[in-house]
Amino acid sequence: MSWRRLRTLLRREMLATYRDPFTMSILIAVPLVALLLFGFVLSTKVKHMALGVHDASDTPASRRLVADLSASGTFDPRPFATREELEHALVSGTVSAALVIPPDFARDFGRDLGDPTPGSVRPEVQVLYDGGEAPLAGNAEAFLRALITSTGASLAERHRTGGSNSAGVGVVTRALFNPTLDGVPFMVSGTFGFVLSFLTTLITAVSIVNERQAGTFDQLQVTPATAVEILLGKILPLGAVFVLDVVIMMMIAGVVLHVWPHGSFLFFVLVSAFYVLVSLALGLIFSATSATAAEAVQKTVLFSIPLVQLSGFAFPIRNMPAVVRWLTELLPATHYIRLSRAIYLRAAGPIALLPEIGFLVLFGVILIGFALRTIEARG
Amino acid sequence: MTRAPGRFWSNVKAVAYKETRILRHDRAFIGVIVAQPIMMLILQGAVLSNKPANVPWAVLDWSRSAVARRFVADVEATGYFLPPQSVASYDEGRRLLQQAEALAFVVIPETLARDVERGQPRVQLLLDGSDPLSAARVGGYIAQVGAALDLGTDTSQERRPEVPVRLAGPVDIRQRFWFNPTLADRRFFLSALAGMLLTNLCLSVMSLGLVGERESGTYEQMLALPTSSLEIVIGKVAPYVAVSYALMLVSTAAAGVIFGVWPRGSWVTLSVATLPFVLASLCGLLHPAVVRPLGRDLPLPVHAPGRARDRRALPPPVVPDRAPPDHRARRRSRRRRRADARVDPALRRLAAGDPLADEAAAGLVSSEEAW
Numbered sequence: 001m002s003w004r005r006l007r008t009l010l011r012r013e014m015l016a017t018y019r020d021p022f023t024m025s026i027l028i029a030v031p032l033v034a035l036l037l038f039g040f041v042l043s044t045k046v047k048h049m050a051l052g053v054h055d056a057s058d059t060p061a062s063r064r065l066v067a068d069l070s071a072s073g074t075f076d077p078r079p080f081a082t083r084e085e086l087e088h089a090l091v092s093g094t095v096s097a098a099l100v101i102p103p104d105f106a107r108d109f110g111r112d113l114g115d116p117t118p119g120s121v122r123p124e125v126q127v128l129y130d131g132g133e134a135p136l137a138g139n140a141e142a143f144l145r146a147l148i149t150s151t152g153a154s155l156a157e158r159h160r161t162g163g164s165n166s167a168g169v170g171v172v173t174r175a176l177f178n179p180t181l182d183g184v185p186f187m188v189s190g191t192f193g194f195v196l197s198f199l200t201t202l203i204t205a206v207s208i209v210n211e212r213q214a215g216t217f218d219q220l221q222v223t224p225a226t227a228v229e230i231l232l233g234k235i236l237p238l239g240a241v242f243v244l245d246v247v248i249m250m251m252i253a254g255v256v257l258h259v260w261p262h263g264s265f266l267f268f269v270l271v272s273a274f275y276v277l278v279s280l281a282l283g284l285i286f287s288a289t290s291a292t293a294a295e296a297v298q299k300t301v302l303f304s305i306p307l308v309q310l311s312g313f314a315f316p317i318r319n320m321p322a323v324v325r326w327l328t329e330l331l332p333a334t335h336y337i338r339l340s341r342a343i344y345l346r347a348a349g350p351i352a353l354l355p356e357i358g359f360l361v362l363f364g365v366i367l368i369g370f371a372l373r374t375i376e377a378r379g
Numbered sequence: 380m381t382r383a384p385g386r387f388w389s390n391v392k393a394v395a396y397k398e399t400r401i402l403r404h405d406r407a408f409i410g411v412i413v414a415q416p417i418m419m420l421i422l423q424g425a426v427l428s429n430k431p432a433n434v435p436w437a438v439l440d441w442s443r444s445a446v447a448r449r450f451v452a453d454v455e456a457t458g459y460f461l462p463p464q465s466v467a468s469y470d471e472g473r474r475l476l477q478q479a480e481a482l483a484f485v486v487i488p489e490t491l492a493r494d495v496e497r498g499q500p501r502v503q504l505l506l507d508g509s510d511p512l513s514a515a516r517v518g519g520y521i522a523q524v525g526a527a528l529d530l531g532t533d534t535s536q537e538r539r540p541e542v543p544v545r546l547a548g549p550v551d552i553r554q555r556f557w558f559n560p561t562l563a564d565r566r567f568f569l570s571a572l573a574g575m576l577l578t579n580l581c582l583s584v585m586s587l588g589l590v591g592e593r594e595s596g597t598y599e600q601m602l603a604l605p606t607s608s609l610e611i612v613i614g615k616v617a618p619y620v621a622v623s624y625a626l627m628l629v630s631t632a633a634a635g636v637i638f639g640v641w642p643r644g645s646w647v648t649l650s651v652a653t654l655p656f657v658l659a660s661l662c663g664l665l666h667p668a669v670v671r672p673l674g675r676d677l678p679l680p681v682h683a684p685g686r687a688r689d690r691r692a693l694p695p696p697v698v699p700d701r702a703p704p705d706h707r708a709r710r711r712s713r714r715r716r717r718a719d720a721r722v723d724p725a726l727r728r729l730a731a732g733d734p735l736a737d738e739a740a741a742g743l744v745s746s747e748e749a750w
Contacts, residue, residue, distance in 0.1 A: 074515075124553055126553045127555070128555050135512075135564065135567065138429055138430060142519025146518075170502070171502055171522040173506060173518045173521075176505055178509055298411050309422050316510060316512075318434065319428045319433070324426050342509075344509075346509055348477065348478070
């Protein structure tokens with residue numbers, strides 16, 4: 001390993017990347033577009049969901065129920081005069097959940113009073129969800145049930161003249177790390193994982209396959225440069241560009257989306273830099289197994305499907321079947337996204353994250369070892 | 380120009396036939412077509428879900444009362460949670476949240492039993508807000524269990540374990556999920572599967588179109604044939620439309636057979652609605668103005684799968700050694716091509732060297748690759 005040769009290789013790669021306007025614009029544009037897209041558009045919403053309300057009862061009790069629903073900030077109730085209008089809004093997708101309060105709602109509270117037998121009439125409400133929007137409906141369900149039950153309990157309490165109190169236990173909820181349950185930080189911290197995994201693999205794979213096809217890779221291999229030098233000469237300049245990308249993304253996320261890391265800025269950049277190396281090595285391996293750039297691209301695109309869906313970027317891993325949960329641990333991206341969320345949202349420090357970092361190092365050693373072998377083998 | 384009306388369809392058929400033959404030899408393309416739907420079907424049908432499951436949580440029970448135990452048992456019985464971890468101190472619980480080893484942390488105050496008597500029992504719930512979707516739902520479930528907890532006169536008696544927990548609150552909530560009665564996330568995902576697959580297909584296909592022809596130099600040959608541009612476009616698009624329909628029908632049928640998610644509406648409407656979508660995606664992407672700037676060494680799925688090597692049967696391209704023309708020159712060349720439409724094929728072939736020239740200059744059509 002000679003520093004002089006490595007320096008030459010680094011210089012060559014830097015110039016090649018820098019003078020290729022297309023790669024440069026991809027490197028800048030894709031992260032920004034992904035960040036803004038995921039941050040603005042695709043972040044999951046758990047506050048201010050539109051809720052259609054048809055209040056046929058129109059009594060203090062029913063108005064209290066509706067007021068309680070809007071007070072939590074979870075729902076924005078919209079009144080509908082008739083049931084038909086309400087159902088129409090639900091079908092057309094204007095609202096994704098609807099509450100129907102029947103005319104005898106308040107009366108049933110009164111009737112419940114002296115009749116504690118199991119068969120007694122409990123006041124009823126009907127809740128309709130647009131099941132076509134399953135995630136939204138699921139969110140709305142959890143909240144609506146809790147809110148209606150607690151309001152109902154306090155209403156029933158008021159009607160009761162005394163004796164037993166079955167008002168239930170109030171649950172005072174506080175969300176740590178993200179008190180408003182804003183979806184944007186979650187998406188932003190995950191986007192780092194997605195962009196870095198996808199782009200790094202793609203750019204290295206394509207750049208090396210193109211070199212192989214143009215014949216310049218063979219030229220590299222007949223120079224005195226060793227495999228390690230070629231590997232580093234390839235990985236380090238690209239890695240530097242991606243680290244710069246990470247910093248740019250962090251700034252944009254902070255300035256435009258107001259998402260700054262709660263943890264250490266420097267620590268996050270360091271972790272990301274290491275992850276970029278791991279991911280670039282993976283790109284090298286892809287390139288070794290592809291004859292054309294197109295094939296490498298297709299492989300990366302296929303690889304990006306499990307990457308998005310299994311790494312916990314969009315769907316929580318714990319909701320998956322046990323076997324798949326094990327598989328997700330084999331994706332480096334899973335660990336990086338966990339690290340990124342921990343640093344961004346929970347302000348975790350290096351010591352708490354040691355196990356995850358250990359996983360990444362392990363992947364790094366294995367993948368870089370493989371990448372070295374592919375460079376030598378093709379020589 | 381007088382042409383027999385039958386010529387049109389026979390030309391279209393010829394171009395479509397040629398396109399299909401090429402497609403059949405494109406292993407990467409076929410791999411993508413086959414692997415992608417299987418992968419997506421498994422992931423979206425059986426793996427992904429937004430419904431909370433296996434939620435890790437911690438309990439700090441200072442009251443050690445029957446009510447507290449019943450509350451914890453009721454939360455666990457909802458089926459969304461793992462068995463709770465008992466912690467001895469507030470700090471320990473917060474540490475579990477910090478390390479993402481617990482998503483929810485319930486703190487039951489010492490005075491809970493007394494508060495029940497007084498009528499205002501409260502517990503504290505701390506959530507890990509870093510995953511807002513899960514946190515919100517879990518918070519909702521726990522709050523609901525609390526609100527529905529029966530604190531009747533029999534607080535002294537433990538509930539027998541075999542009695543199922545009935546989440547009956549003071550209000551009877553009659554819920555109904557329209558269009559998706561069991562609120563399965565699977566239905567939501569799988570109904571969009573065909574759309575996702577077709578979008579991906581169109582992306583992988585687009586460079587097979589005119590860019591691929593330009594790169595391998597067969598575009599000029601096609602122009603030299605007695606086919607009109609309309610015939611070429613229709614002939615080139617038709618096989619992909621067929622593939623798209625096959626993909627759509629197979630993925631929809633597979634979702635139905637394997638996961639029981641059949642379309643509720645009419646198949647005819649679905650098929651009719653698919654056509655403009657596919658045509659818009661394909662034609663938009665075939666258009667040179669869209670494809671050219673993308674089709675350079677861009678690392679997105681626009682490279683023709685097997686762009687060079689699988690076309691060995693085709694003759695080598697004309698690669699004039701020229702500098703890349705600017706936009707104006709490109710437009711000029713396109714205009715010239717149109718004007719030359721009726722010129723002798725041999726002459727036209729020379730004139731049409733332009734579009735290839737800039738590809739060559741971009742280093743894409745190296746001689747090794749073209750052969």
